[in-house]
Amino acid sequence: MSGAHLEDAALERVQFTDCRLLGVQAAHARLRHVALTRVAAPLSVWVKADAAHLRLDDCDLTEAAFMDADLPGLILRACRLPRTDLRGLRITPRELEGVTVDATQLPDLAHLLGVRVGESLPEPDALP
Structure with a gap:
């Protein structure tokens, strides 16, 4: 299914296992109870997807885009991001309990949590 165009698709109770979704376009897709297991989905696009109870186990999501996606109940296990x-x-x-990220993802993760990442901490005597 590499390169598939699933924009605005509606998928319910679907499982993808041991397959390739390289560059799949799923922007604005509506996904309910969808599971991906050992799926290679680098460069996939999930922008503004509405995905309740999406489960991703041992998936490769290298350079995937989930911008502005609504992902209530998302489960990510052993995924490459x-x-x-x-x-x-x-x-x-x-929702981040048990999540493993690489160092390059830390600034984006901090931003999601409302934390600012600065170059250095202020001197203690400069604190209010």
């Missing part, structure tokens, strides 16, 4: 674009996601610390 280098250079994955997560801008616009609404997330709380509870």
Whole structure:
């Protein structure tokens, strides 16, 4: 299914296992109870997807784009996320429990949590 165009698609109770979704275009897709297991989906586009209960196990999401996606109930387990674009996601610390990220993702993750990342900390005597 590499290169498939699933924009505005509606998928319910679907499972993809051991397949390639390289560059799949799923912008604005409506996904309900969808599971991807051992799926290679680098360069995939999930922009503004509405995906309730999406489960991703051992997937490669290198350089995937999830900008402004609504992902309530998202489960990510053992996924590769280098250079994955997560801008616009609404997330709380509870949803991040057990998540592993690489160092390049930390500034974006901090932004999701409302934390500013600066070059250095202020001197203690400069604090209010």
